[in-house]
Amino acid sequence: MTQATSWLAIPADSDFSFQNLPYGIFSTAASEEKRVGVAIGTWIIDLAEAARLGLFHDWEARYAEAKLVFRQITLNAFIALGAAAHQALRQRLRQLLTEPEAGLRAGAEEVLVEQAAATLHLPVQIGDYTDFYSSQEHATNVGKLFRPDNPLLPNWKYLPVAYHGRASSIVVSGTPIRRPWGQVLSGEATVPVFEPTQALDFELELGFIIGKESRLGVPVPAAEAENYIFGLVLFNDWSARDIQRWEYQPLGPFLSKNFASSISPWVVPLAALEPFRVPGPVQDPAPLPYLQTTGALNFDLQLTVEIITSQSTPAVVTRTNARYLYWNIRQQVAHHTVTGCNLRVGDLLATGTISGGEGPDAHGCLLELTEGGRKPLQLPTGAARTYLLDGDEVVMRGWARTENSRVGFGEVRGKIVPSAYENP
Amino acid sequence: MTQATSWLAIPADSDFSFQNLPYGIFSTAASEEKRVGVAIGTWIIDLAEAARLGLFHDWEARYAEAKLVFRQITLNAFIALGAAAHQALRQRLRQLLTEPEAGLRAGAEEVLVEQAAATLHLPVQIGDYTDFYSSQEHATNVGKLFRPDNPLLPNWKYLPVAYHGRASSIVVSGTPIRRPWGQVLSGEATVPVFEPTQALDFELELGFIIGKESRLGVPVPAAEAENYIFGLVLFNDWSARDIQRWEYQPLGPFLSKNFASSISPWVVPLAALEPFRVPGPVQDPAPLPYLQTTGALNFDLQLTVEIITSQSTPAVVTRTNARYLYWNIRQQVAHHTVTGCNLRVGDLLATGTISGGEGPDAHGCLLELTEGGRKPLQLPTGAARTYLLDGDEVVMRGWARTENSRVGFGEVRGKIVPSAYENP
Numbered sequence: 001m002t003q004a005t006s007w008l009a010i011p012a013d014s015d016f017s018f019q020n021l022p023y024g025i026f027s028t029a030a031s032e033e034k035r036v037g038v039a040i041g042t043w044i045i046d047l048a049e050a051a052r053l054g055l056f057h058d059w060e061a062r063y064a065e066a067k068l069v070f071r072q073i074t075l076n077a078f079i080a081l082g083a084a085a086h087q088a089l090r091q092r093l094r095q096l097l098t099e100p101e102a103g104l105r106a107g108a109e110e111v112l113v114e115q116a117a118a119t120l121h122l123p124v125q126i127g128d129y130t131d132f133y134s135s136q137e138h139a140t141n142v143g144k145l146f147r148p149d150n151p152l153l154p155n156w157k158y159l160p161v162a163y164h165g166r167a168s169s170i171v172v173s174g175t176p177i178r179r180p181w182g183q184v185l186s187g188e189a190t191v192p193v194f195e196p197t198q199a200l201d202f203e204l205e206l207g208f209i210i211g212k213e214s215r216l217g218v219p220v221p222a223a224e225a226e227n228y229i230f231g232l233v234l235f236n237d238w239s240a241r242d243i244q245r246w247e248y249q250p251l252g253p254f255l256s257k258n259f260a261s262s263i264s265p266w267v268v269p270l271a272a273l274e275p276f277r278v279p280g281p282v283q284d285p286a287p288l289p290y291l292q293t294t295g296a297l298n299f300d301l302q303l304t305v306e307i308i309t310s311q312s313t314p315a316v317v318t319r320t321n322a323r324y325l326y327w328n329i330r331q332q333v334a335h336h337t338v339t340g341c342n343l344r345v346g347d348l349l350a351t352g353t354i355s356g357g358e359g360p361d362a363h364g365c366l367l368e369l370t371e372g373g374r375k376p377l378q379l380p381t382g383a384a385r386t387y388l389l390d391g392d393e394v395v396m397r398g399w400a401r402t403e404n405s406r407v408g409f410g411e412v413r414g415k416i417v418p419s420a421y422e423n424p
Numbered sequence: 425m426t427q428a429t430s431w432l433a434i435p436a437d438s439d440f441s442f443q444n445l446p447y448g449i450f451s452t453a454a455s456e457e458k459r460v461g462v463a464i465g466t467w468i469i470d471l472a473e474a475a476r477l478g479l480f481h482d483w484e485a486r487y488a489e490a491k492l493v494f495r496q497i498t499l500n501a502f503i504a505l506g507a508a509a510h511q512a513l514r515q516r517l518r519q520l521l522t523e524p525e526a527g528l529r530a531g532a533e534e535v536l537v538e539q540a541a542a543t544l545h546l547p548v549q550i551g552d553y554t555d556f557y558s559s560q561e562h563a564t565n566v567g568k569l570f571r572p573d574n575p576l577l578p579n580w581k582y583l584p585v586a587y588h589g590r591a592s593s594i595v596v597s598g599t600p601i602r603r604p605w606g607q608v609l610s611g612e613a614t615v616p617v618f619e620p621t622q623a624l625d626f627e628l629e630l631g632f633i634i635g636k637e638s639r640l641g642v643p644v645p646a647a648e649a650e651n652y653i654f655g656l657v658l659f660n661d662w663s664a665r666d667i668q669r670w671e672y673q674p675l676g677p678f679l680s681k682n683f684a685s686s687i688s689p690w691v692v693p694l695a696a697l698e699p700f701r702v703p704g705p706v707q708d709p710a711p712l713p714y715l716q717t718t719g720a721l722n723f724d725l726q727l728t729v730e731i732i733t734s735q736s737t738p739a740v741v742t743r744t745n746a747r748y749l750y751w752n753i754r755q756q757v758a759h760h761t762v763t764g765c766n767l768r769v770g771d772l773l774a775t776g777t778i779s780g781g782e783g784p785d786a787h788g789c790l791l792e793l794t795e796g797g798r799k800p801l802q803l804p805t806g807a808a809r810t811y812l813l814d815g816d817e818v819v820m821r822g823w824a825r826t827e828n829s830r831v832g833f834g835e836v837r838g839k840i841v842p843s844a845y846e847n848p
């Protein structure tokens with residue numbers, strides 16, 4: 001296949017290749033208004049400015065609601081235009097990037113912004129956030145710690161277990177993460193104490209952004225589910241394991257995860273990941289009919305987690321791949337809506353922690369990597385961690401690779417800062 | 425105390441007395457635009473129209489963002505104005521209702537709309553919805569059914585247990601409720617079946633609408649928590665018990681509650697409920713310091729649930745009172761935010777099912793009333809119910825009463841309709 005290439009120089013190792021074209025919200029010191037951009041190499045295409053220059057004139061004429069969608073503080077209005085509009089804009093962007101005479105090159109000074117000079121913001125106004133639990137390796141490893149006799153519960157292989165998460169505290173990559181206080185029951189105690197968590201963990205996840213409303217009362221069949229997906233993000237669902245252990249029965253995690261989750265600033269369109277589809281694990285027992293899917297529905301996305309501390313050399317502690325996920329996105333959407341629950345543009349469906357692979361580092365959270373805090377993780381130059389300390393920074397990365405280019409998410413980064421208040 | 429009275433005739437048994445003045449969103453056949461109204465007796469005060477006539481001129485001049493807040497499809501913009509603006513508007517409404525020369529009487533034909541002629545809509549755009557589990561009677565009764573040996577878990581008296589709920593499927597009173605399908609594990613089976621729920625239940629709850637943003641990372645102390653509450657609603661958190669039993673471990677209820685919750689169209693301001701404060705139950709053991717509160721923090725609100733079927737006379741099956749709730753709203757807000765989780769205007773915090781009181785009908789859901797479906801509920805004229813059948817209608821009511829008047833929520837009503845689709 002001949003690869004179309006751009007007149008714009010794109011570094012070969014960039015996550016933001018010509019095949020990617022992810023969407024985000026950005027601002028600059030010179031122009032503080034938030035607006036929609038597309039990442040390409042080390043640049044951002046300022047779509048609001050490009051529209052002002054008339055580069056999307058034909059596209060705007062075709063979609064009634066398209067006017068001003070790029071001058072919004074979130075992607076929601078753009079997402080709501082629908083798949084045909086997204087596909088047409090993607091084609092136009094490829095044309096602008098390959099045909100120097102199409103107008104982008106002439107307007108480059110106004111339209112191209114250096115990523116290094118931009119501030120990235122939360123890309124989507126998230127309505128509801130649902131977190132699945134779709135990695136068999138993760139569910140088994142965690143189950144062993146919380147329920148040694150009964151790690152994978154009987155329902156796990158019949159339905160994609162999930163719970164509702166907190167949307168208000170989802171923050172963009174780079175936002176500092178404040179160590180939460182909470183109730184903890186220590187050792188043999190019968191009365192909890194109130195203290196800053198001593199078991200602050202990351203969770204490596206992918207998230208799917210809903211691109212189309214579904215109607216209340218009307219399930220979305222698995223075969224149609226991907227029509228409801230706009231794109232993917234990388235996601236860190238920070239967790240306080242000691243708080244979780246004490247609070248989670250019988251209604252699930254609440255405070256142990258409501259203090260913050262971090263999202264990548266760039267939303268990668270589903271179209272960019274088409275070349276990287278792979279079959280998921282064999283599902284045995286066979287799912288019930290409404291959950292049955294066929295074909296290559298997982299994504300071959302390499303995922304890493306790096307920990308940066310002041311006492312060690314930055315170290316990649318997790319290496320895994322999204323291909324290991326047991327339940328795929330079609331099954332998650334079909335299950336979520338089978339009761340008639342409606343989806344809205346901007347909802348987030350996350351995979352749950354992703355683990356899987358061969359190495360000792362094939363675990364997507366410290367709970368697994370340290371076997372529940374019993375086996376400290378050795379970092380280069382002698383430092384060790386069970387859970388995260390104040391000042392530690394966690395950097396997640398995710399990408400797919402072809403011979404010619406990468407399609408990736410950039411980073412999701414968050415640094416732990418001390419709790420700002422005293423015990424009341 | 426001399427009771428101020430209105431020149432407008434208000435039926436003595438109306439929930440919407442001069443002391444109440446709840447807010448909602450309505451439209452009429454003559455004017456289909458959604459707008460803000462206040463219920464009074466059998467009328468709605470059309471605040472958008474009243475503003476157009478200049479009746480809020482001084483009030484609008486004092487609050488910079490007040491212009492056009494009544495011409496919105498939800499209350500959120502009005503709520504975001506803050507407590508001082510709400511208090512001032514409430515004073516002005518009382519003036520308009522007591523002083524015939526103040527202008528409302530002269531404009532009555534334009535401003536007063538008969539409730540019977542109005543359509544009521546979802547009052548608030550709900551960001552995040554949190555459901556607590558704050559009735560000890562309910563938690564104990566349900567715990568016995570799901571975990572006979574261990575009904576009230578050890579954490580229950582130390583923290584207000586809660587989980588995140590689904591916001592997208594919250595609907596206004598009167599919306600039909602479609603029976604959901606889901607996975608159910610029957611009797612001794614080891615493999616689930618997919619079928620319409622056979623255990624569709626109601627849950628009688630109150631909800632608190634958040635009126636003020638809190639900052640991410642900054643807990644709200646219990647003593648300040650009520651500053652973050654705009655008002656209260658009556659709430660039915662429909663549940664499918666058979667789906668719940670199979671899915672809820674280990675992350676809590678998901679599909680069993682995501683298909684619909686019903687909310688009252690009227691939001692009763694906290695100020696209207698001040699005369700009805702009562703102390704809650706004694707809390708033993710004493711809560712941890714961040715959860716300690718003193719004073720009369722519960723509300724003496726009588727609550728009923730009526731079931732209407734085609735085979736029986738309408739029958740009140742539940743009679744209880746909000747005063748029995750173990751955890752109060754200050755404790756719920758303090759707990760929710762103690763990690764730094766932020767609240768946003770329009771978030772909903774619900775109490776969980778309310779049970780408590782002397783009678784056999786002091787239970788807020790069928791799961792309790794029928795002891796898990798084992799003891800059918802006898803309805804007048806011979807019909808019986810374990811769980812709800814298609815065509816059944818559930819009507820919840822809630823009110824407080826003084827010698828002179830009632831302050832109430834009106835109704836939350838929902839009728840069960842059959843599932844609209846076939847097993848795929």
